[in-house]
Amino acid sequence: MFGFLARDTVRQAIVRAERLTTELTRIVDRLFAPFPLDEEKKAHRARAVDKRARTLAQWLDAQAARDSNGDEAAWRLKPCPSLIFVNGAGELDQKHDQDLRDTCVMLLDRAGCDLLTICDITGHSYRSAQTIVKHYRARNVDRADAGIDRLELQVRKEGMKG
Incomplete structure (x- = not known):
């Protein structure tokens, strides 16, 4: 989901993915804090879930841009942000094998x-x-x-x- 940079070995790509996973897990509550989920108001809840999804996408884009120095050609395999997402409950989720x-x-x-x-x-x-x-x-x-x-x-x- 985090991509594979052309300059990296397989081991380096795995280490990078593990680092980003750990970092995201550590900061996800802070990322989503500005968008509390209101259990009473469905429209408010839906907007908060959408804002959480956009915030996650921005974070993923920022990590990819930082690691590739903004160079699209730097990727052997481009990041696939659709594999990690905000589910209907507003929580961080990911696709599984x-x-x-x-x-x-x-x-x-x-x-x-x-x-x-x-x-x-x-x-x-x-x-x-x-x-x-x-x-x-x-x-x-x-x-x-x-x-x-x-x-x-x-x-x-x-x-x-x-």
């Missing part, structure tokens, strides 16, 4: 790979890959949009108002 494996299964499925090929690539069991596809396949944005379009047509056809 399991999240990424499930995403890979779905990307392979959408690319037209059969389940056995998906299992060969990801190391999932057939049953596990089948469960993931069954669980997430229903969450296809294009299919959902098409379904809503059909629903709207049906509602208009029947003369419903809403």
Whole structure:
């Protein structure tokens, strides 16, 4: 999530990531302190969560700019700030390897790979890959949009108002 500078060895990249993780963990309460979460007012809470997310993004950008001296070409692998985020509860969170494996299964499925090929690539069991596809396949944005379009047509056809 913190990237890999071209000038660094693998060990140096790991040490840098560990240092930044430790530093962020140490200062996160201070970073988020100006944006308290109001449990009573949902709109206020949502704004505070959004401000926390922007503050985290600014902190990550500042670390990347400092370590690369602002040179985009300094990265062997650019930082991936979407792997660390502020969750709906307003807390610091991060993607885990399991999240990424499930995403890979779905990307392979959408690319037209059969389940056995998906299992060969990801190391999932057939049953596990089948469960993931069954669980997430229903969450296809294009299919959902098409379904809503059909629903709207049906509602208009029947003369419903809403």
